[in-house]
Each structure stands twice: as structure tokens, then as C-alpha cells.
Amino acid sequence: MKYTVCLENVDSTSYPLLKKWLKEKYEQQFFIQTDSYSGKATHIKIFQISELNDWLKVYRLMKRQNCFYILLLDQRWQHTSPLAIRLQAHSLVFNPVKKSAFIRSMDDVLKLLKKKPAVHFQLEGEKIISAGHTVENEPxxxxxxxxxxxxxxxxxxxxxxxxxxxxxxxxxxxxxxxxxxxxxxxxxxxxxxxxxxxxxxxxxxxxxxxxxxxxxxxxxxxxxxxxxxxxxxxxxxxxxxxxxxxxxxxxxxxxxxxxxxxxxxxxxxxxxxxxxxxxxxxxxxxxxxxxxxxxxxxxxISKEPDIKKSTVFIHTHFGEEMTARDVARHVNLSYSHFIRLFKKETGNNFSEYVTFVRLRNGVRMLRQTGYTIEEIADMTGFNTPNYFSSTFKKFVGATPRDFRLTKEIVFA
Missing domain, CATH: 3.30.70.270 (Reverse transcriptase/Diguanylate cyclase domain)
Structure with missing residues (x-):
């Protein structure tokens, strides 16, 4: 039986090369289909991935045409290769194409066409993983x-x-x-x-x-x-x-x-x-x-201009001594109007907001630096290490010392 091969989305450099290799070795086994929309059955589809959109194209193509797919993946998109497993492509060859890798892929697909066993995914012509065992690969x-x-x-x-x-x-x-x-x-x-x-x-x-x-x-x-x-x-x-x-x-x-x-x-x-x-x-x-x-x-989060200006000031100067009156003057508001507006827009009174900003920076320093707890307390604007520790435990649920020993959740 002579099987049909279709070269689709293949660039002008690779197309004549692949066609030449197919004719040299498989002239008796394969017929090269020049028109992918001819209506004839296709047994093998060779499809080149040269941009992100090509993954989407081949995904839609696979839903329409049930055949064997050999994907040619340009080197600059090598990091996307796990998608080939997700799509259950039968083989993946990096482009520029090596003749030996391409021939291995074609030989294996030819065997599968003759025997019709369970399909396996290949990388560079070498069988590496069953298409069914891909749960760790990103959808x-x-x-x-x-x-x-x-x-x-x-x-x-x-x-x-x-x-x-x-x-x-x-x-x-x-x-x-x-x-x-x-x-x-x-x-x-x-x-x-x-x-x-x-x-x-x-x-x-x-x-x-x-x-x-x-x-x-x-x-x-x-x-x-x-x-x-x-x-x-x-x-x-x-x-x-x-x-x-x-x-x-x-x-x-x-x-x-x-x-x-x-x-x-x-x-x-x-x-x-x-x-x-x-x-x-x-x-x-x-x-x-x-x-x-x-x-x-x-x-x-407040969109009110004066409050946005005041919170930027707080985040910039959290380690310094500051009062609500200082920040009110900075944004040219009266003290009484500022504290009412601040509470309304942020959900916190001034001291609560400043405390949280200082704690947030304390968390960052505990995770990312080797400063002592006493040094961090001083750098984040707390009067004493004890006050820093008691406030930290109230909001975080652990003392700074214990928190430093905990592990951040690693998701990937």
C-alpha cells in the first residue's frame, strides 16, 4: 500500500529538502500530496511550527484530520516543545532538520501505519514517552x-x-x-x-x-x-x-x-x-x-488623587518617623479632613496603614536578607524589637523568628 504524506506550513527552505529525502528513500511507500485541501485521505501530516500561532493552527487541524503528525519545531520555539506531548503529536523534530532525525521519525510512523499499535511520542526521532503519560505537561x-x-x-x-x-x-x-x-x-x-x-x-x-x-x-x-x-x-x-x-x-x-x-x-x-x-x-x-x-x-484600592499621593509617600518613607499631620501637610489637606478621607478610602486609620506597610517590608527583609530582627525592626520604623515582634505575630500569626524558619509555598 502507498501512503499519503502532506507537507503543510513548511517554509521554502525546508520544503524541497524534505521532499527530496522522501523521494530518495520512500518513493515506493509514500505519495507526496501537494494540495492539502484535495479531499484525499492523508496518512502523515508534516507541519512546521515557526510561531506561537502555529500551535493553535495544528491544534485545530488535529481536530479536523485524524492522521499521524510529525512536527518541525524551529529552534527559537524549543521551550514550547512540551505542547507537542500535550497535543499527542507522534514525533517532533527540531528545525533546521537533521536528515537522520527526520528519517527515524518517518521509519517509526511507517511501522505504526503497518502495525497500528499504540502511538508513542518521539523527540528528535527517538521514542521517549507514551502519549498517554503526559499529566505533568502544561495544558x-x-x-x-x-x-x-x-x-x-x-x-x-x-x-x-x-x-x-x-x-x-x-x-x-x-x-x-x-x-x-x-x-x-x-x-x-x-x-x-x-x-x-x-x-x-x-x-x-x-x-x-x-x-x-x-x-x-x-x-x-x-x-x-x-x-x-x-x-x-x-x-x-x-x-x-x-x-x-x-x-x-x-x-x-x-x-x-x-x-x-x-x-x-x-x-x-x-x-x-x-x-x-x-x-x-x-x-x-x-x-x-x-x-x-x-x-x-x-x-x-483608592483612586482619590490626594490619597494616592499620600500612600505613595508612606510606601517611600515607611522607615522614617511620620505622623498623619506630616502626610496631611504633604498633600495640602487639613489634618481633620485628611484622617476622615484616609479612613474612608483605605479602610484603615493612618497608623494601621503605616503599620501594615512596615510589616510588609519586614516580611520581605526576613525572607530576602540576613539582617537581624533588631536591625529589621529599626529599618522598618518600629520603636523597639519587642513592639515589632508582637505586632508581627498579631498580623502574621507567627513571630519574626519563627516566620523566618517557615517555608514559602513553591508552586512550580
Whole structure:
């Protein structure tokens, strides 16, 4: 039997070379199909990946045409090779193509065509992994979301292809930013699986509330994306969602001694703008709380010009002595008007806000520097190390000394 091979999306440099190799060795076994839309059955599709959009093209092609796929991956996109396993392509060869690797891939596919056994994925012509054993590889949807959040998808055509891989009403329009640590009395088994536990509780809480959750790990933080119910126009105003977040935080802390913090971005229905929700969630996570330390909505952050100016001043001068009167003068407001406006816009009185900013910087120094606790207390503006320690424990749930011994949750 003579099998049909189709070279699709292959550049002008590689096309004649591949065609030559096919004719030299496989003239009796293969017929080279020049028109991929001829309507004839195709047994092997050779497809080149030279840009992000090509992964989306081949994904859609695989849904339409059931045949063997050999992918030619340009070297600059080598970091995307796990997607070939996710798509269950039968072989992957890096471009510029080595003849030996290409021939090995063709030989193996020819054997599979004749015997029709279980399909295996190959890298550079060498069999390495069964296509069924790919659970550790990132889903294509997550890869596309990563590209979108980092603004690597600009073209409208690429965007349409990207959206086509998501089921109806599942493309996310909101982003949460999650960080955390395991307390010293956390069970080692829970600590080792803290990332999976967090994802599990999110899934349990939001099942039936949103169409789907997407988890994107960023090493010491994780993004949780979802599509907000159509009836909701503001995440801050979604009281059921707030209770779900609070419940996840509470049960992880009380049952597993895992402390997480969640920053919640705004709602963006335009996919091109989803990266704003990502940045907002990250900002919300870093700022003083409006209601509670562990949960912060970007929509709660004040947009009032004088308050924004005052908070910038606080974040810049947190290590110095400052009073509400000092900052009121800085923004040209009367003291009485400033303290009322500050409380209304931030949810905190002036001293509470300053204390949190100082603690936040104390946390950073405990994690990232070798300064002593006494030095950190002084550098962050606390009068004494004891006051720093007691305040730290009140907000964080551990003393600075114990906190320094805890481990941040590593999500990736």
C-alpha cells in the first residue's frame, strides 16, 4: 500500500529538502500530496511550527484530520516543545532538520501505519514517552493564557485562534494572585503537597459557581483564573465569591496550617485586556487590607488623587518617623479632613496603614536578607524589637523568628 504524506506550513527552505529525502528513500511507500485541501485521505501530516500561532493552527487541524503528525519545531520555539506531548503529536523534530532525525521519525510512523499499535511520542526521532503519560505537561489552554497575560498575543487573527481552543463560556475574565507559607507546625505531608491542596480547595469551593478554574504557577506564587458569572459585574460586590475565598483561607489555615494570601484583580471581558487583571491582582496582594489581611480586592484600592499621593509617600518613607499631620501637610489637606478621607478610602486609620506597610517590608527583609530582627525592626520604623515582634505575630500569626524558619509555598 502507498501512503499519503502532506507537507503543510513548511517554509521554502525546508520544503524541497524534505521532499527530496522522501523521494530518495520512500518513493515506493509514500505519495507526496501537494494540495492539502484535495479531499484525499492523508496518512502523515508534516507541519512546521515557526510561531506561537502555529500551535493553535495544528491544534485545530488535529481536530479536523485524524492522521499521524510529525512536527518541525524551529529552534527559537524549543521551550514550547512540551505542547507537542500535550497535543499527542507522534514525533517532533527540531528545525533546521537533521536528515537522520527526520528519517527515524518517518521509519517509526511507517511501522505504526503497518502495525497500528499504540502511538508513542518521539523527540528528535527517538521514542521517549507514551502519549498517554503526559499529566505533568502544561495544558495548551494554560500556555495560551501565559502568552496572553504577558501580552505576547497582539494580532486579532492569533487571538481568534487562541480563543477557539476554549470551550464556550470558559475563557477567564478575572485573575487572582495567590501566595503563602506553611507554619512550623504544618504536617510535613501537607507541606510537601501544599500547592495541590490549595488547588484542590479552590476546585471544591468554586465547582458549580464558575464554569472552570485555570491554575498557572509562577514559582512562589500562583494565578487562579476563572470566568465570573454573567450576572455579576464586580468581583468586589460578589459576596458569594468573597465568602468562598474566605472559606478557602480559613480551612487551609485551621486544618493544614497553611497560610495563603489572595489578591483579586478586576473583571475584563476583552481578552486583550486580561493582563490588566493579572497586574491588578499582584498589586492588590501587596497593599494593606481593606477588611482582612489575607484577602484584598484591587477594586477596593483608592483612586482619590490626594490619597494616592499620600500612600505613595508612606510606601517611600515607611522607615522614617511620620505622623498623619506630616502626610496631611504633604498633600495640602487639613489634618481633620485628611484622617476622615484616609479612613474612608483605605479602610484603615493612618497608623494601621503605616503599620501594615512596615510589616510588609519586614516580611520581605526576613525572607530576602540576613539582617537581624533588631536591625529589621529599626529599618522598618518600629520603636523597639519587642513592639515589632508582637505586632508581627498579631498580623502574621507567627513571630519574626519563627516566620523566618517557615517555608514559602513553591508552586512550580
Amino acid at each position: 495548551l489552554e494554560n500556555y495560551v493564557l501565559r502568552q496572553l497575560l504577558h501580552q505576547n498575543i497582539q494580532s486579532e487573527n492569533v487571538m481568534m485562534d487562541a480563543l477557539s481552543i476554549f470551550k464556550k463560556n470558559t475563557f477567564p475574565n478575572a485573575v487572582c494572585y495567590v501566595e503563602g507559607f506553611a507554619h512550623l507546625d504544618c504536617d510535613p505531608a501537607d507541606e510537601n503537597h501544599s500547592s495541590q491542596l490549595i488547588c484542590s480547595y479552590f476546585n471544591q469551593a468554586f465547582t458549580g459557581k464558575v464554569s472552570r478554574l485555570y491554575f498557572i504557577p509562577l514559582r512562589k506564587s500562583m494565578l487562579v483564573l476563572f470566568r465570573q458569572p454573567e450576572s455579576i459585574c464586580s468581583l468586589k460586590g460578589w459576596q458569594e465569591g468573597r465568602k468562598l475565598f474566605e472559606r478557602i483561607i480559613e480551612i487551609l489555615l485551621t486544618k493544614h496550617r497553611i497560610q495563603i494570601y489572595i489578591g483579586v484583580g478586576s473583571l475584563y471581558n476583552d481578552p486583550h485586556l486580561l493582563h490588566h487583571s493579572f497586574k491588578e491582582a499582584e498589586i492588590a496582594r501587596s497593599l494593606p487590607p481593606f477588611h482582612e489581611v489575607s484577602l484584598r480586592y484591587y477594586e477596593e
